[in-house]
Amino acid sequence: DGGITQSPKYLFRKEGQNVTLSCEQNLNHDAMYWYRQDPGQGLRLIYYSQIVNDFQKGDIAEGYSVSREKKESFPLTVTSAQKNPTAFYLCASSIVITGSHSYEQYFGPGTRLTVT
Protein backbone atom coordinates (compact mmCIF):
# COMPACT_ATOMS: atom_id res chain seq x y z
CA ASP A 1 0.00 0.00 0.00
CA GLY A 2 1.28 3.45 -0.88
CA GLY A 3 1.26 6.11 1.77
CA ILE A 4 3.05 8.16 4.35
CA THR A 5 4.32 6.78 7.62
CA GLN A 6 5.26 8.78 10.67
CA SER A 7 6.92 7.33 13.67
CA PRO A 8 6.51 7.14 16.52
CA LYS A 9 2.84 7.94 17.12
CA TYR A 10 3.60 9.31 20.61
CA LEU A 11 6.90 10.78 21.71
CA PHE A 12 7.95 12.05 25.13
CA ARG A 13 11.07 14.09 25.79
CA LYS A 14 12.61 16.14 28.53
CA GLU A 15 13.05 19.85 28.06
CA GLY A 16 16.41 20.73 26.55
CA GLN A 17 16.71 17.59 24.42
CA ASN A 18 16.62 17.55 20.65
CA VAL A 19 14.21 15.06 19.10
CA THR A 20 13.80 13.83 15.52
CA LEU A 21 10.46 12.91 14.01
CA SER A 22 10.43 10.49 11.13
CA CYS A 23 8.44 10.85 7.90
CA GLU A 24 8.67 8.37 5.03
CA GLN A 25 6.60 8.18 1.84
CA ASN A 26 6.45 5.60 -0.94
CA LEU A 27 4.20 7.63 -3.24
CA ASN A 28 7.11 8.88 -5.37
CA HIS A 29 6.09 12.46 -4.55
CA ASP A 30 8.60 15.24 -5.03
CA ALA A 31 7.23 17.65 -2.42
CA MET A 32 7.09 17.01 1.32
CA TYR A 33 5.86 19.21 4.15
CA TRP A 34 5.89 19.47 7.92
CA TYR A 35 3.03 21.10 9.82
CA ARG A 36 2.41 21.79 13.46
CA GLN A 37 -1.09 21.63 14.95
CA ASP A 38 -2.01 22.97 18.36
CA PRO A 39 -5.35 22.33 20.08
CA GLY A 40 -8.18 24.24 18.45
CA GLN A 41 -5.92 25.67 15.79
CA GLY A 42 -5.34 24.98 12.16
CA LEU A 43 -2.14 23.73 10.56
CA ARG A 44 0.95 25.89 10.50
CA LEU A 45 3.74 25.20 8.01
CA ILE A 46 7.16 24.54 9.52
CA TYR A 47 9.28 23.52 6.50
CA TYR A 48 8.68 22.22 3.02
CA SER A 49 10.79 20.64 0.32
CA GLN A 50 10.02 20.52 -3.38
CA ILE A 51 13.02 18.44 -4.38
CA VAL A 52 15.79 16.37 -2.85
CA ASN A 53 18.58 18.37 -1.17
CA ASP A 54 16.48 21.54 -1.10
CA PHE A 55 14.01 22.87 1.44
CA GLN A 56 12.42 26.16 2.46
CA LYS A 57 11.28 27.66 5.74
CA GLY A 58 7.59 27.90 6.36
CA ASP A 59 5.78 30.25 8.68
CA ILE A 60 7.16 28.90 11.99
CA ALA A 61 10.60 27.44 11.23
CA GLU A 62 12.40 28.83 14.30
CA GLY A 63 13.61 26.04 16.58
CA TYR A 64 13.22 23.35 13.92
CA SER A 65 15.51 21.81 11.32
CA VAL A 66 15.01 19.37 8.45
CA SER A 67 16.98 17.43 5.86
CA ARG A 68 16.00 15.95 2.50
CA GLU A 69 18.73 13.55 1.48
CA LYS A 70 16.35 11.04 -0.11
CA LYS A 71 13.13 11.55 -2.02
CA GLU A 72 11.30 9.22 0.35
CA SER A 73 12.37 10.78 3.62
CA PHE A 74 11.94 14.18 5.28
CA PRO A 75 12.87 14.02 8.99
CA LEU A 76 12.12 16.93 11.30
CA THR A 77 14.32 17.77 14.29
CA VAL A 78 12.76 19.73 17.11
CA THR A 79 15.64 21.48 18.81
CA SER A 80 15.96 22.78 22.34
CA ALA A 81 15.59 26.28 20.89
CA GLN A 82 11.90 25.65 20.19
CA LYS A 83 10.09 27.39 23.05
CA ASN A 84 6.85 25.42 23.02
CA PRO A 85 7.50 22.09 21.28
CA THR A 86 4.55 20.16 22.67
CA ALA A 87 2.17 19.73 19.73
CA PHE A 88 0.80 17.36 17.10
CA TYR A 89 3.10 17.16 14.08
CA LEU A 90 1.85 16.21 10.63
CA CYS A 91 3.88 15.29 7.58
CA ALA A 92 2.46 15.50 4.06
CA SER A 93 3.53 14.97 0.49
CA SER A 94 2.29 15.94 -2.95
CA ILE A 95 3.04 15.64 -6.64
CA VAL A 96 4.88 18.56 -8.23
CA ILE A 97 4.11 19.42 -11.84
CA THR A 98 5.60 22.71 -13.03
CA GLY A 99 2.85 25.24 -13.58
CA SER A 100 0.14 23.12 -11.99
CA HIS A 101 -1.28 23.65 -8.53
CA SER A 102 -4.13 21.19 -8.68
CA TYR A 103 -2.62 18.27 -6.82
CA GLU A 104 -3.71 17.45 -3.32
CA GLN A 105 -1.56 16.64 -0.33
CA TYR A 106 -1.44 13.24 1.30
CA PHE A 107 -1.00 13.22 5.05
CA GLY A 108 0.63 10.87 7.50
CA PRO A 109 -1.07 9.82 10.75
CA GLY A 110 0.87 12.35 12.83
CA THR A 111 3.21 12.28 15.83
CA ARG A 112 2.14 13.72 19.15
CA LEU A 113 5.18 15.17 20.90
CA THR A 114 5.09 15.96 24.60
CA VAL A 115 7.99 17.80 26.19
CA THR A 116 8.13 18.15 29.97
Place this chain on the structure above:
Amino acid sequence: AQSVTQLDSHVSVSEGTPVLLRCNYSSSYSPSLFWYVQHPNKGLQLLLKYTSAATLVKGINGFEAEFKKSETSFHLTKPSAHMSDAAEYFCVVSDTSGTYKYIFGTGTRLKVLA
Protein backbone atom coordinates in the same frame (compact mmCIF):
# COMPACT_ATOMS: atom_id res chain seq x y z
CA ALA B 1 -1.89 36.61 -1.92
CA GLN B 2 -4.21 33.70 -1.39
CA SER B 3 -6.21 33.27 1.78
CA VAL B 4 -8.98 31.09 3.11
CA THR B 5 -11.65 31.96 5.68
CA GLN B 6 -13.79 29.35 7.35
CA LEU B 7 -16.71 31.29 8.65
CA ASP B 8 -17.69 29.00 11.54
CA SER B 9 -15.31 27.52 14.08
CA HIS B 10 -18.02 25.17 15.41
CA VAL B 11 -21.16 23.76 13.79
CA SER B 12 -23.70 21.48 15.48
CA VAL B 13 -26.35 19.50 13.59
CA SER B 14 -28.72 16.70 14.48
CA GLU B 15 -28.17 13.30 12.93
CA GLY B 16 -30.08 13.05 9.65
CA THR B 17 -30.18 16.81 9.02
CA PRO B 18 -28.16 18.71 6.38
CA VAL B 19 -24.61 19.88 6.93
CA LEU B 20 -23.25 23.21 5.67
CA LEU B 21 -19.65 24.21 6.35
CA ARG B 22 -18.74 27.58 4.89
CA CYS B 23 -15.48 28.59 3.22
CA ASN B 24 -14.56 31.81 1.43
CA TYR B 25 -11.31 32.21 -0.45
CA SER B 26 -9.20 34.98 -1.90
CA SER B 27 -7.02 34.28 -4.92
CA SER B 28 -5.61 36.32 -7.75
CA TYR B 29 -5.60 33.35 -10.10
CA SER B 30 -7.89 30.46 -10.82
CA PRO B 31 -7.55 28.56 -7.58
CA SER B 32 -7.45 24.91 -6.71
CA LEU B 33 -9.53 24.30 -3.59
CA PHE B 34 -9.71 21.31 -1.29
CA TRP B 35 -11.71 20.09 1.68
CA TYR B 36 -10.05 17.76 4.19
CA VAL B 37 -11.46 15.96 7.22
CA GLN B 38 -9.54 15.16 10.39
CA HIS B 39 -10.76 12.79 13.08
CA PRO B 40 -9.23 13.15 16.56
CA ASN B 41 -5.53 12.35 16.71
CA LYS B 42 -5.46 11.36 13.05
CA GLY B 43 -4.00 12.75 9.86
CA LEU B 44 -6.04 14.65 7.30
CA GLN B 45 -8.03 12.86 4.62
CA LEU B 46 -9.06 14.46 1.34
CA LEU B 47 -12.83 14.78 0.94
CA LEU B 48 -12.90 16.51 -2.44
CA LYS B 49 -11.12 19.02 -4.63
CA TYR B 50 -11.93 21.66 -7.22
CA THR B 51 -9.48 22.21 -10.08
CA SER B 52 -11.39 24.34 -12.64
CA ALA B 53 -13.47 21.56 -14.10
CA ALA B 54 -17.07 21.10 -12.93
CA THR B 55 -18.12 23.69 -10.37
CA LEU B 56 -20.12 21.14 -8.36
CA VAL B 57 -17.67 18.65 -6.94
CA LYS B 58 -18.68 15.35 -5.38
CA GLY B 59 -16.49 13.75 -2.79
CA ILE B 60 -16.36 10.80 -0.50
CA ASN B 61 -18.92 9.90 2.16
CA GLY B 62 -21.72 11.84 0.47
CA PHE B 63 -20.08 15.26 0.71
CA GLU B 64 -20.10 17.79 -2.08
CA ALA B 65 -19.02 21.38 -2.60
CA GLU B 66 -19.88 24.08 -5.09
CA PHE B 67 -17.33 26.52 -6.43
CA LYS B 68 -18.91 29.97 -6.84
CA LYS B 69 -16.49 32.43 -8.37
CA SER B 70 -18.84 35.40 -8.05
CA GLU B 71 -19.13 34.80 -4.31
CA THR B 72 -15.54 33.51 -3.86
CA SER B 73 -17.00 30.61 -1.91
CA PHE B 74 -16.49 26.87 -1.74
CA HIS B 75 -19.00 25.65 0.85
CA LEU B 76 -19.13 21.99 1.86
CA THR B 77 -22.50 20.28 2.14
CA LYS B 78 -24.02 16.91 2.93
CA PRO B 79 -27.74 16.15 2.75
CA SER B 80 -27.91 14.03 5.87
CA ALA B 81 -25.41 14.01 8.73
CA HIS B 82 -24.20 10.79 10.27
CA MET B 83 -22.65 10.38 13.69
CA SER B 84 -19.39 9.35 12.03
CA ASP B 85 -19.18 12.79 10.34
CA ALA B 86 -18.23 14.40 13.66
CA ALA B 87 -14.71 15.69 13.03
CA GLU B 88 -12.68 18.77 12.12
CA TYR B 89 -12.93 20.04 8.55
CA PHE B 90 -10.36 22.17 6.76
CA CYS B 91 -10.77 24.26 3.63
CA VAL B 92 -7.51 24.66 1.71
CA VAL B 93 -6.37 26.66 -1.31
CA SER B 94 -3.18 25.99 -3.23
CA ASP B 95 -0.68 28.82 -3.46
CA THR B 96 -0.33 29.87 -7.10
CA SER B 97 2.39 32.47 -6.45
CA GLY B 98 5.21 30.16 -7.55
CA THR B 99 5.63 27.94 -4.52
CA TYR B 100 3.94 24.62 -3.98
CA LYS B 101 2.50 25.55 -0.60
CA TYR B 102 -1.06 25.25 0.57
CA ILE B 103 -3.02 27.77 2.61
CA PHE B 104 -5.24 26.28 5.31
CA GLY B 105 -8.33 27.66 6.91
CA THR B 106 -8.54 27.54 10.69
CA GLY B 107 -10.94 24.63 10.64
CA THR B 108 -14.58 23.96 11.52
CA ARG B 109 -15.42 21.44 14.20
CA LEU B 110 -18.60 19.56 13.32
CA LYS B 111 -20.65 18.08 16.12
CA VAL B 112 -23.44 15.63 15.29
CA LEU B 113 -26.17 15.24 17.89
CA ALA B 114 -28.11 12.01 18.28
